[in-house]
Amino acid sequence: MRSSLRLACLLAASLALGSPPPAVARGAPDSFADLSAALLPAVVNISSTETLSADQPDGEDNSGQDGDGPPDNGAPNGGAPGPTMPFPPGSPMEKFFHDFMNRHGMGGPNDPNAPPRKMQALGSGFIIDASGIIVTNNHVIKGADSITVTLQDNTVLKATLIGHDARTDLAVLQVHADHKLPAVSFGDSDKSRVGDWVLAIGNPFGLSGTVTAGIVSSRGRDIEQGPYDDFIQTDAPINRGNSGGPLFNMAGRVIGINTAIYSPSGGSIGIGFAIPSNDASLVIAQLQKFGHARRGWIGVRIQEVTADIAQSLGLSGAHGALIAGLEPKGPAQKAGLRTGDVIEQLDGKTVDGRSLPRRVAETPVGEVAQMAIWRDGKTLTLPVTIGKFPEEAGKQASDKPPPPKVLETSIGDLGMKVAAITDALRQKFQLQGSQKGVVITEVNSGGKAASRGLQPGDVIAEVQQSEIDTPAEMQDRIAQARADKRPSVLMLVQNSDGMRWVPLPIATAEAPAHPGRRKQQDQR
Template identity: 50%
Template sequence: MANSFPAASFLQRFTAAVAACVIAAGLAVVPPAPALAHGPDSVPDLAERLLDAVVNISTAQTVTARRSVPLPQVPEGSPFQEFFDEFFNRENQNGDQPRRVQSLGSGFVIDGTKGIIVTNNHVIEGADEVTVNFNDGSKLPAEVLGSDSKTDLAVLKVEPDTPLPDVSFGDSEVLRVGDWVMAIGNPFGLGGTVTTGIVSARNRDINSGPYDNYIQTDASINRGNSGGPLFNQDGEVIGINTAIISPSGGSIGIGFAIPSQTAMRVIDQLRQFGETRRGWLGVRIQEVTDEIAESLGMKSAEGALVAGVTEGGPAAAAGLEPGDVILRFDGRSVPEMRDLPRMVADTTIGKQVEVIVLRKGTEVTVMVELGRLEEANLDEAVGTEGEKKQAEPERDTVLGMELSELTDELRKEHNINEDVKGVLVAKVEPGSSAEEKRVQAGDVIVEVAQEPVSSPADVVKQVDRLKQYDRKSALLLLANGRGELRFVPVRVEE
């Protein structure tokens, strides 16, 4: 009978024999690769240490809600008419009764000695009363030191009898996609709740404001988590939970947190001044698309295209011009348009900043002294004299557009301000590239390929020149009737 033994025993003997042969041959034995980590097995110690620093924020607000119930139409003389008249007259008399509205959110203590707490602006916005509820069941009224709607942050202050447990900020810039994170908050009013997940993405733009730069996470975040902290594995706050994407209102694994590097500067200013003080460059910018990059002779689409310069602003004083592409700001590259506003806002007011721009194919360095961003800092038109009336305006057709000189009569017809200079788009051919780019009658062509134009012949000349250089599109600087500028690449058709 043949000898029999378990398969495991055979495998062990075979492995040992192979190893012996390898050693005998003088070769090194390569150890097996370590198993990949599957995240933390458990986080009770970390959660226990942090829970007391996370708080619930409850707010109360008095609102007036007018009841608007329409009076049913009943036939004249109906036995129901008297009943309805009496009922609805009584409802209308009590229609403007004030009522109290309450809401819940989350927050966390960053200075236990001074009682400083951070939360979201939308948690406390419009509130008459703000109360902080602590993990041990105690409550304290809170004062709002300051808030910022653009980053959705608010700073509160309470007066504790003894120092509160607090937490510190970490560096969100070192986060990597896949890093483990932990959220603590007040979902659906349930009190301190701990969830874990990973960093799903960074630098997310969800179109909530000019400084979007969110951390995306799949750690469960629900209603009531707003304002709560997102921790790294060292127990440092690297994000402030602020938004979710969900068709049902509950977590589907797509939550967003404000990075700590964005939040810390805003929080410091709110503590110190009660408001934010951001840098201001004084330009209107737009995205550099692939078509715009090609029309400017750029190798890749990067930077921020200056569409307009505010009169009297820092950029105007430094000599920045519409058509410049800002490539570097204060020693940092500008990968996309949306990166520039955040860079400018985070820069100290009054600082002399080096700005490198691409101007007509050449890199130019400009020194700009940043101003302070105010709500009233809006682009202003530059007043100039109007053009003289011409009886027979020059006309021409190019790139699917019928063009005309800009006369006084045409200004009135299309409601174009006197300070707008250029060539009028009188008509756009259906199906043309110009129509695809939403060029419309009444627009004014100010520049073609960054060269000013004042007549239809100038536009035709510039387009012909682009064709000689085999450019696929012509970059038009367009103005609307109010003088607001935008760049539009229109395909050059043979």
């Protein structure tokens, strides 16, 4: 009675002062037992084995598989699995088993006469169709010679791989049973909010049917595992062996696939990551239909727009995705996009350097997308026909832009010297024969160029989004930027790592820079 009266007084006071009423949390569930009982039959244990040669060390198999995951550092691969043993990886008896095998020359990694060994990875999965369709992580079954699935009632079934995708770390399996299997369905992960209750069910350290509870800790996490990172973070305890298991909302729908943890010790510290169901379901449908992912592709290399870059381009605020390179004859180039364009929207939805690759990948191949771009101080909209991501040359086409067009010359207050490209400089800096622009021949330590990471051998292809062929053209562009009172000049620079846009602070004609103060500012 008192608590109700107090809450009523608080609400009345808030309304009287014109402020919003205080948020009131819903009570925690009395128990998760009924929900767990309904969901457990659809969650399975997955065991995959791989045969390694006697001279192949643990954790260095030819397939690159590292074990059951999730990892200690947040990567989707876990620590190295041990040989087939009666104890699950991570159990207290695992070290004893390894030591015993090595001491007695029974197939230890240091025994040159050891026969081929069986490496085992344990993980989790869940049934999405009563006919026996199972979803898990790709790293759980990667490189496996055989895959077995254990149901909640201890039925063991042989599984076949329908399809897998390394970029999103997803895989789809098929098992055959003499009856329909219990299945769960996907929910709308976009509707899950930070603070919502969630359940994780899986096979941590080989302990089948383990249920843990927590909340959604954050959304949209990038753990630097790929171009499509958009993880749900949760504090529901997740450990090695939970990989591929479901993360449920309170309606019993799968809103995430548990994939990785962050932990300095290898155990749960309450920071786990799950692939959102809305991202996963698109890929899973393609794996079922084609055996591989058919993701959209436009053939651009992009980078984030920083505050310095935005100022150089005249953008109001740091937003959008800056094009740093174009794939020759790719969809973007055919549509008229250029290096230096800033992609602000895709089909009316705002994008940035992180979200654009994921949004493009989710767009059906062949669909025409409308892209709003910022170019030369104004916004245009260009139609781009989404292409199919190149299967073989995918990484090369996406990550390594074509060599830029470059030449050579020399400079002053930016702390570097440049030169037109000669045969001698091509040989010295190992430059491509087709490059045009200017090459940096010397960088002053403590200067502006050095503070932004520029080095001798870097090639400047564009200044202020205009191609340059001589150092004189470069100086003209810098002088024009000063006349336009730009705080920095934007240069497209290529080195062995690829292309990137680099903003360099410049002095305006009306307000010459104070080297000491400017230098200090640049180093912050």
